Each structure stands twice: as C-alpha cells, then as structure tokens.
Amino acid sequence: MTAIVPHLRNAGDATQVDAVERFVLSLIDGTRDAKAIGEEAGLELAQIEAVLIRLKTRGIVDWTTAAEDEVELDDSQKSTVLALFARVGQASHYELLGVPRDADKKAVKKAYYAVAMAVHPDRFFRKKLGSFKGKMEIIFTRLTEAHDVLSDATRRAEYDQYIGNTQQARAIEEMIARTAEALARAEAEVRREAEAAAAASMPPPAPATTRPSGTMPAPVTARAPTAISVDDKARREALAKRLLGNRPGGSIRPPGMTAPPPSAPASSAPERPKLTTEEAAALLRKRYEDRFVQAKEGQLKKQLKLADDAEDRSDFEAAYTALRVANQMVPEDRNVAARLAVAHQRAAEQLSQVYREKAIYEATAQHWDESAKSWRKLAELNPNNWEALERAADAIVRAKGNLHLAAELAKRAVDLQPANAQVYVTLGTVYLEAGQRTGARAILERARALAPTSPVVASLFSSVQKLFGSEPKAPPEG
Amino acid sequence: MGEKVIGIDLGTTNSCVAIMGEKGPEVIENKGGYKTTPSMVAITETNRRIVGHIAKNQAVTNAENTVYAAKRLIGRKWNSPQVKNAVATSSYKIVEGPHRDVRIVLRDKDYSVPEISAMILQEMKVIAEDLLGEPVKKAVITVPAYFNDNQRQGTKDAGEIAGLEVIRIINEPTAAALSYGYGRNVDKTVAVYDLGGGTFDISILEIAENGVFRVIATAGDTFLGGEDFDARIIDWLVQGFKQEHGLDLRQDRMALQRLKIAAEKAKCELSGVKETEVNLPFIISRGPNEPLHLQRTLTRQTIEELASDLVERTVEICRQTLEDAKLEKTEVDDVILVGGMTRMPKVQAAVAEFFGREPSRGVHPDEAVALGAAIQGSALVDDGKEMILLDVTPHALGIMTFGNVFEELIPANTTVPTHRTKIFTTSRDNQTAVKILVMQGDSENDDHKELLGEFILTGLRRAPKGQIEIEVTFEINADGIVSVRAKDLETGLEQSIQVTATSGLTRDEINDMIANANDDLVDRRASEEFLAAKQDAEKLIAEIEKLFPQVEEIVKTSDFGRDAIDKARGIIDKAKAAIERRDVPAIKEQVDGLSRTHRMFKGVVQKT
C-alpha cells in the first residue's frame, strides 16, 4: 500500500482555489501524506484525494508516493505529535513550549523536558514510527531551539525584540492598509449624520413635484462611486419619504429610470406657508449641505483629536492614519497637510527603526534572506538611506540571492556615497561574486583610492587576483 | 521485562560489562572474579587468541604479539599523527591497511583495529552470557564523548564483528552521569571529568528530576590519558639509563614492554605512597656477558612534575567547556570523577582547585561507565522506563565549499536529534553538477576537517554561476546517524546520502571478519569443553592408575580379573588417544568407561 505525499508547485494558478482547497493547500508541507492532511482537514480519504487530484490537474500541487506508514503509536500519541507538528512552522517559541511570555528559565526548562519526554523518538525505541519518527525529530529540533533561545537571557531579549518588531511591523503595515478603509468609514459617517440631521430639522414640505432622485446632494453621490449598499438605499428611501411626505407614488425611482410626469397638487398642510416645489428642493439641498458641512467638521475634529491623542502616546502610526483621513476630508487645509507630512515622517522613522532592528537581528542570526528583505523595506521607506541599500546588497550576496538586484542596490548606494570606501567594497564583492572580474577590479580600485590602508580592500583585491589566476573549483564538478 | 541489553565500557586499558538487574544496574565479574578486564589481546605461539588477564600476564614474553590500547587507533587514518606516534612507541607492529587505514600484524597475520576491539567485546559478551546462562545479542557500547563519527563507526563495526547488535553508542561521561543520577531523583548540574587510560573527556550535564539527562557541553582529547603519563615515566627512565650506561632501552621490544609495566605500576603506587622503587634486573645486556640492571627511585613529586602539563591541559579543556556551556563554576553542583587516572592525587587536587569544590565520591570510577550503558540499554528497550538522554554532537558538521572553505551547518554542542538547512549556489558558469563533501570538524586541530562522505547532485540547468540555488539539509537522527540532502531549488531534484562514516573497513571485509570471529568463538567454546573433559578424564586415569598395583595383586589369580585389567588398560589408552586428538565427544565417551572402571576397581579394593 502506498501513500500520497503532496507538495506545492509554483506552476498553476492558485488564485482560483475555493475555501476547502485553500485550507488543504495550507496543510501541505511536503512531508505529510494525504491521509494525515485529510485527518487534519476533517476530510475522508476519498474527499481529500479528490481535492488533491483537482489541484494536481490545475498544476498547483504534485505528489510523490511513499510506502504506507506502519506506525505503532496509539491515537493520542499520534495526535499529540501531529498537533505539535502542525504548529512547528508558525508558533512562537513561547507558544510551542506552552509557556507565558514572562516564564522564567526554570519554567521554560520544565516545559521543554515535559514535551521532550512525550515526543522524543527514544521513548518509542522499539516501536515502528514510520513517518512519525521524522516528525518527532523535527518537533524536537524546534523545541530545543525554543528552549535554547528562551533560557539564554541575551538571545531571549533579542528574540523578544524580534517578535515585537515583527508584530509591530505587521501592525503598521495593516494600519496603513486600513487607512483607506477608515477614510471610507468616516465619509459614510459624515453622510449619515448629515442626512439624519437634515431630515430631523426639515419642516413637512409642501407636496412637491420634484424628481427626488435628482435632488440628492452632490457630495454624497460624488463620493460614493461604488454601488449603493442596501442599507444606504433603504435609508435614502426613508429620508425621501419624510422629505416628500407620504405622497403616493412618491418613491424614488431606481437610477436610470425617468420620473413620472408631475401629478396634480395633492392635499397639503394648510397651517404652513406653502412652498413651491423648487423652493422646497432648494431648501432641502441647503439644509442637507449645512448639515453635511457640520458633520464633516465634527468628523474632522474627531480625527484631529485622535491624532493629538496618538501623538501624545507617541503612536505615530495611529496619528498618521488619523491625519491622513483628515487630510482627505479637507485637502485644502494647509495646517492638516503640514501635520500629515510630519506624522508621515515620524511613522516612517518608527517603521524604519523597526525594519533596521529586524534586519540587524536577522543578520546576526544569519537569516540573510530575511535580513535582505528588511533592509530593502527600509530602503523603500528611505530611498536615500545608503546604508540600507548597501546592507541589503551585502545580505543578498550572503544569502546567495539575486546578484543583479544586489548590484542595483549597491550602485544606488555608491551614487549616494561616492566618497565612501565601504559602498565600493560591497559593490566590488557583488561583482566578484557574479564573476565580473573587470568590474570588480575597477570598483575595488576606487575603494583602494579612498581607503589605501584598509585590510578588507586588500584582501578583496587578492581574491580578484586569485580568481584571475586559477579556475574556481569548489564545489567541484562531479 | 524485555530482552537483555548489556552495557559495555570498551576502555583503552580496561573494559567492563554491566546489565540491568532486578534491583538496578550491576557490573558482571569475569571468571577470575574481576569487575574489569584488561583490554588486551594476544596471539599465542600455538596461534590461539587470548584476551584479558591472561593476555596481560604473558605480555612481556610475547610483547610483539600482544595488543594493548587498540582504542587509540580505531577509526584513524594511517597518516594521522596519532598513528605515527603509536607506530613509534608500540611493542606490536602497525602497518598501513588497504584503505589508508591501520592494520596490526600478529604472527604474520594482519588484523584491522575493529577486529581487535571485537575480540575484547566478544570476551565481554561471553562474560555476560556465562552469568546469564543465555545468549546475549544486544549491547550499548560507550565511546569517549570526543570521538568523531569514524571512530564511532569503527566501534560499531567492532560490535558487529563480535556478533552484537549495537543498539546505541553513547558517550562515556554521559554514561557515568546516568549511573550517578539513576534512581536518585536529583535536580542538578554536574560536571563529569573522565581521565582514563587513553582519553580525556569532560561533559557538563543537567540532571532533572523527571528523568531527563541533558548534556549542555562536552569536549575532550582522544589522545590524552594514563598512557601518556606512563610514557613520561618511561622517557624519564630511558633517559636516565642512557646517561648512566649509554644504551637505548627502546631498541629492545621486551625491555620496552617491561619498562611500560614498571612505569604504570610505579605511577599507580605513587597515588598511595610518596616514593617508590623501579627495579628491573637484567633489563638489557651489553655484549654477550655484561647484564645491566635498572634501579631508580621515583617520587610523587617527580611524576607530578613530569606530567604537570598533561594535568594542566585537562584543566584548560574544562575551562573551555564551561565557557561553551555558558556556566559559572559556581553553577556546577557536583563534580564526578571517572577513570583510573583520577586516583592520582595531583589530578584530584587540580580538579578540586579548578571547580572550587571537592569532587563527589558518588560513583565508582571504574564501573560507572558500564553501569550507565546498561541503564541506557534498558531505558531504550523497556517502555516503562521514564528516562531520556539528550546528548549533543561534539563536533561541528558542514560542507566544503568554494575555495576549500568549511561552511558549518550544525555547530558543536548541538542537542541531537537535529536538522539544519542552508542554501548554496553554483560557483562556476554552466555548472551542471555539484559535489557535496560532508565534513566533520575536529577541535583538536581547528584547520583539520574529517571527510565523512560525499555525493553528487547532477542535472543542474546551465546558467551563470551563482544563479542555481541548492538547498543543503543536514540531519542527525536520534541514533546519531547523519544524513545529508541536497536539493536543486529550481527543479526540485534531490540527492541524499546517509553518511556512513568509515572505520576503514568495507562491508565485505566486515562480513568476513564476522565469519572469522564466529569461527573463533566456536573454537573457544570447544576448547573450554575440551579442557573440562580432559580434566575429568585425566583425574579418573590418575586414580585408576593409583589403584592398579592393588587390583592386580588381588585379581591376578582369576582369568576374569586379567580380562578386566586388560580392558581397563584399553580404556585408558583410548582416553589418552582421544585427549591427544582433542576429540571432545570421544573423550566424553571414554570418561564414562573410565568412571565405570574406577567404580569397579574401588569395589574390588574395598571388598578385600
């Protein structure tokens, strides 16, 4: 009996997957077999196989087959292992060990030993473990890492900083993404308030023959290019009813339909002075606009207050978000625009700080790929930050990443710092790595001119010489 | 209770075997009643293999064919400095083997080092079987913590040749800690200082109440032990003799062997007394009739001076290990001394001074390691045992990359099982294959890396160098087996190997050696049986012969009597012939006849 072990392929279009397929995709890790994935996803074997076949025909997954597991573990042991295994990728060290953030060394150790005792393969030495053995070893490696990091004060502080930064960066990114949403919300609120206020203060109008659909105040329609939601529509109809009295047939036409011809004047409220239709409409519009302005001012105040409070808390991202909303409302307001510029600067600084620390941590942990990403994000925020560009290029080289990109970044750093030997060294290293000897030599020549005594420059030079002389051989060709 | 697993401490000088009993782990005594057996093997003039005390006893007269300290050679390459040193100082002959490995020549036959070790392991197996009265198949064998993979593999091969399934190789200091912590329910950080005959190890462990033994850091020197102390004394004696008589004692193998024994004896005595006499009459002769004698007084102070750098070196390694463990001396709750050399007062004092505390007397320095191996054996096969051992890999593992740069994937002192991944790229344009060289670090010499294995990943797309990414994953599983995988990230093509470190022997050679060792075991068993039968027969023959005169006197008058006497003589002759032929079944048959005759003779004598 063989088992299917699916893995993801980069080919195929993964955007068209449905919810079940997406869930299944999230469980595919290249080691679990179809049965295990099915168990996790709550699908029968036949169902999971069907899903996998669908995904395979679309080129999204492929699979290898492996001999069916023979596992001598009981169900609870299996599920302990599977549950831990499923979390190995995402869970933080704290989550994995099941200890609180403030757990002391002793608690960390205790938790580590307890979990280790449950999943260490030696505990099941005589049992057949099949694919579970590898899983246990993977879990155990992660547990050990968690323990080692959390019981070393320095590494733990760095890790805390790192997860703090990661969370913060994510929060900021989300917040920025949400600004648009907040803006839309604020507008909706303004509109709602204006409508409600206008309706409340409106005297019962004389029977009007106006085409009500034409009377909607400009700001709302202008600002609501999207389809009107059911709620909005209902509210508007109710408003119109109140504005126009319960005149039969006085309903709003769906957009695009011509209005019926004005009917004969209907009964009216005799004790009030009668308004003509035009007068009523004008009044209505005026009132509405007044209210709208009022509500907008209220919102503006609210956003500015939010911004003030946020600034007091040094929460520059929140301040930035609030000011962006305010600025959208009153683009002509210089004062708000200026504050927004400052907030943007500060938020960027804060985010930059986060990216910088993250990049440095990742570099120390030799996660060069990650580090390169963080430096690049920093450079995106601060296009003139030569250090970010230079570090990003360096990290890419170390991560053995895309050398074209590295060269691009290093060149930008050189443009910004034409008198700094370090940026030449990095660019030179990129060239060297890419095998462009002449380029490397020319660039290092520049570095030498700037820093004639630097040992780094000297040693790079000698690397260039060496490469000229000898054929690269390792890893040697087999 | 599951199947029996024995624990064997395969020492440089002494070996010890233990097993988990009803009341806990126990050391098994050999036939002579000793708890340890010398790790010595010899081939006698009659081409018999002898092991242990008997081998040790004949070492002087059969110096060239007696192997000691073979452990120092296991898993080593012929051209290593350690082997060179052994070639220069050993009284047996060491030659280069077919795979740049090491062979030992005994009576014109080459033996691999694992084969020699297997003889010792087989002896330990037999010691256990004699006690248990049943065959033993499984074993946990210990090695110095600082052994590399090739040395571990050599030890495993030796186990296999000896007919044992080695279910786990564990580290000696770790084993000692197991026996220290077993059944004690302590929560402590301990340092195990193990100075034996050939190797030095230091391990820092944490013992937790719930049965977890976790090694934090370990280090050592696989060529530093009692043998080196002996060598210092030998040098001193040889030097002095040369000054006095102008003769080099090293030229004479037998003299060297006597010096070696005397030096070790003096060293051990000086652990108890302040001064001792080395007295070797007729050690060598000048010309045909001028015998020379060696006689010198050695004081404790002299030996301490001679070996002070050796002791200092162990302390230095302790300091480094503590640093690697990120611990202060004060955080170590107990220091455990293991190994015969820790009986030397100077060693004890140095350890006490360094750690700032008196070492524990908690474990027996000669037995703790074997006991620990037995404990681990039973923990593995017995599901009820709530105990796990989290050990570390003593050496860094990595691959050799462009420009012969060692790229580390798994650092030393990483808890196993473990796995690590790194991404590499091609180093040349249009490179279609990469060779992955799996290397192991060796902290005795930072620059030196041992090659553990190699494989080739082919089918790479032709591209400028640096563009093709190869993901390399190292994995050490719970059994300590290293596997390495390389994957072309573009195509997903994958190649992997299980790194079987080499002891220097091929699979075929090992199989041959297993067969030979089995033959030998049959031989040995048979010879024991032969000896027993022979003794029985000879005893009866002697008694019958004693009775002959009397019986002849009594029965000479009757025909019947004469018949009986002739028959008796016939049986005795047959028995003697059977003994001559070493024909065990025939001897046994004659023994029956002999005892009948004996009973009959005695009856005749008594009646009158």
Ligand SMILES: Nc1ncnc2c1ncn2[C@@H]1O[C@H](COP(=O)(O)OP(=O)(O)OP(=O)(O)O)[C@@H](O)[C@H]1O
């Ligand atoms: N009383 C003593 N004083 C000094 N040294 C001693 C004493 N007793 C034994 N030794 C030395 O201890 C050494 C043997 O120790 P041990 O039996 O622990 O080594 P081993 O386990 O065979 O070797 P290893 O562990 O290094 O492989 C020998 O060198 C021996 O001379």
Ligand SMILES: [Mg+2]
């Ligand atoms: Mg020992």
